[in-house]
Amino acid sequence: MISSRILPIFALLVAAGIFFIYVSPTWSGPVTEIKSAIDAKEKALAAADAYKKQQNALIADRNTIDPEDLTRIAAFLPDSVDNVGLILDLNALAARSGLSLSNIDVTTNSVVTPTSRSTAGALPSKNTNMTSSIDLSLSAVGTYSALQTFLSGVEKSARILDVRDIQVKGSDTGVYTFQMKIRLFWLR
Amino acid sequence: MLPPSIPTSFVPRSAGVARRRFDFDLTSSLGFLAYILLAVVFALAIGVFSYESILTNNKNVKQATLDKATAAIDSATVKNFVRLRNRLDAGYSLIENHVAFSNFFALFETLIPVTVRFTSLHLALNDTKAVRLDGSGVAKSFNALAVASAAFAADGRIKDAIFPNIVVSSKDGSVSFALTAMLDPKLIAFSPTASAAPVSKLPQESASTTPTL
Secondary structure, X not given: OHHHHHHHHHHHHXXXXXXXXXXXXXXXXXXXXXXXXXXXXXXXHHHHHHHXXXXXXXXXXXXXXXXXHHHHHXXXXXXXXXXXXXXXXHHHHHHHHOOEEEEXXXXXXXXXXXXXXXXXXXXXXXXXXXXXXXXXXXXXXXXXHHHHHHHHHHHOOOOOEEEEEEEEEOOOOOOEEEEEEEEEEEEO | OOOOOOOOOOOOOOXXXXXXXXXXXXXXXXXXXXXXXXXXXXXXXXXXXXXXXXXXXXXXXXXXXXXXHHHHOOHHHHHHHHHHHHHHHHHHHHHHOOEOHXXXXXXHHHHXXXXXXXXXXXXXXXXOOOEEEEEEEEEOOHHHHHXXXXXXXXXXXXXXXXXXXXXXXXXXXXXXXXXXXXXXXXXXXXXXXXXXXXXXXXXXXXXXXXXXX
């Protein structure tokens, strides 16, 4: 009679114990965590799949661009400042134009700061300004038409150059003194 | 006379026997329910354990697939694409803001009469893309200077042209002057097919093909 009452109570206690000690904590703990981890991995896998498709599309798009154009784009905005190479080019252009360069110097260092911060290791966002620039100041002597030819050459240079400042001082001989500031850019 | 099927006497049953049977049934039922509950909870525990194992296995499989997909990503390719995108975006922005002072000189030489001579000229571009023009020169006469001033005003691309420090020479009647003005940003905007022809042809004393500086 006693055992017939104790055993069901014991069974009830065991059932409660199993439920509250194992079933419920396992369900709300590790099982939920694993499920959310699986969700995250599924999202990551979907992103990886989307990335693969996007990469293939981009590779296909890039292959449609003429390699010569890509080279020109790289020359238009180079990876480094390379002001020495540029000075050689400017000197050659001045010589072709009939100008005589007398002094070339780097006047300011105006590094462009990024417009948005990116976390370490993260890919740069689209709005991040990735260019830097410095100003070259140069003095030259020559005729007015030589200046025009030189200016036109600078403006249509394969590497983008912005003339920021020009000073012209006249003379009675037809030979003028020019001072210019030219801003050059590169990709950071 | 009563019918023969009806009992002739009534013998009441013991009330204690009926109550005992009722107590026994309730206990048994509760006991049975407790065992059922234990069985259900036990089954639930096995189910949770199995489900957890399946989920863990599933997670490991997905992790392996993800690792494989991550390993397939070539960071150099990504970097090249990002760099190309930045180069194209930055290049587009730079070409939009590219300046061409040769447009100004081409215009200037058509506007200035040969009787006006500049001894110095200074063009400065600031970061807001505004260009300030400062100069000084000598005009053969006051009328020549007036023609230059009218030409600037009529063209409209050399704005706010002010001629201060005007001094008339008592010796030969020539006029020395200074010039300050602002340039229309459109005048110095780069275009591969830019034309610096004046907006309107103006009556001039005579236009020079090369300005006298």
